[in-house]
Amino acid sequence: MYVEQPTQTLENGDFRKNFDDDGRTKRTGNLLTASAHIITAVIGSGVLSLAWAIAQLGWVAGPAVLMTFSFITYFTSTLLADSYRSPDPVTGKRNYTYMDVVRANLGGYKVQLCGIAQYGNLIGVTIGYTITASISMVAVKKSNCYHKEGHDAKCSISNYPFMIIFAIIQIILSQIPNFHKLSWLSIVAAVMSFAYSSIGLGLSIAKVAGGGHARTSLTGVTVGIDVTGAQKVWKTFQAIGDIAFAYAYSTVLIEIQDTLKSYPPENKVMKKASLAGVSTTTLFYILCGCTGYAAFGNNAPGNFLTGFGFYEPFWLIDFANVCIAVHLIGAYQVFCQPIFGFVEDRCSRNWPESEFINTEHAINIPFYGEFHVNFFRMVWRTAYVIVTAVTAMILPFFNDFLGLIGAASFYPLTVYFPIEMYIARTKIPKFSLTWIWLKILSWVCLVVSLVAAAGSIEGLVTDLGSYKPFKSQ
Secondary structure: OOOOOOHHHHHHHHHHEOOOOOOEEOOEEOOHHHHHHHHHHOOOOHHHHHHHHHHHHHHHHHHHHHHHHHHHHHHHHHHHOOOOEEOOOOOOEEEOOOOHHHHHHOOOOHHHHHHHEEEEEEEEOOOHHHHHHHHHHHHHHHHHHHHHHOOOOOOOOOOHHHHHHHHHHHHHHHOOOHHHHOHHHHHHHHHHHHHHHHHHHHHHHHHHHOOOOOOOOOOOHHHHHHHHHHHHHHHHHHHHHHHHHHHOOHHHHEEEEHOOOOOOOOHHHHHHHHOOOOOOOHHHHHHHHHHHHHHHHOOOOOOOOOOOOOOHHHHHHHHHHHHHHHHHHHHHHHHHHHHHHHHHHHHHOOOOOOHHOOOEEOOOOOOOOOEEHHHHHHHHHHHHHHHHHHHHHHHHOOOHHHHHHHHHHHHHHHHHHEEEEEHHHHOOOOHHHHHHHHHHHHHHHHHHHHHHHHHHHHHHHHHHOOOOOOOOO
């Protein structure tokens, strides 16, 4: 929600200077800010489970699945970037959200399906990040406890106070009006993600160089030694879901593209940002996943910084976990801003006369300047953060939750809609060679998503059997 200056008070030159072709305040985003948004969205908690995921798949399938998902994500993101404007990708009308893009290119019931998939995924991600951030905060206290009491000490610390702290921080940050004001937070978060990924990578290399003999194999965990046959199947499915989640940013791609200035053309800048973001994250994923597996072998923890594969140096583990928490504070905002914008836009259109919903109150803040407060925005966003925090307290299953979110969102948002919109926009003939291979890609990804979802659901059911709500883990 933003304040628009009445256009009649501006001369034509001032209008062109201060506003874009759609009458909205001039966008200032560029390749750097878009890349920062993507890296903040992509290099998230997913990187922490990659050593575990590769342990389930092995040296052959693990890196192959990572590379496959990176290629698919980049390819479909280029298709989606061309859909931001329609019908022409450079001069056409802007589409501000993923739903607007689907409405312009496909229409019908698919718009509602897109809304359910996108906003359901965004809600799930914000819940997942609340869980992950609290685990990282707890890991700092546990690391200090193990350092003082010994590695075999029983350091039982509840996640819930840290979920509450995380929620309070998000309530404050959620008052940032929209995506356009988030660039500084995304840049900070991107730096944090590089920091903790590099620390994890360095510690894994040091462990391998130190002469540890972790047991690894070409096919991952061994049936009859590490797991049963059924467990091997379910964990393989779950690992595929974790890797799918590790590349998920299509849910916010259009919103990121909507922050870019109109020259150079937004679709070209977004494709470059996607290439930079996906290439950078793939490099980190391969390095972190493979060195993590080499360090821990088939016993790799689900989260190799908070699962205490490393105990020393404890101060470095503490710093890495603080970086994770700071990064997730920024990532939470990147994923929840589209939800906030959607609800606020709908309410503003449904009740245009409501002062509670539409009035902005200017407040002068020392050392900052004028800040606009909207009472509806304050109440609704606070309520949203509280609900996600409470849900996270009820469902604190890190790996299974990651896999389920990844599997549920990967097919519709990363594959199905970008491909279908490309076919519709370019009018590709049915049963032509291009049409056939695009459809095969779509169907293969649907099967991958279904098996990954099955693995995650099985893991959640297993965890629920032994879980007691609101107890220290």
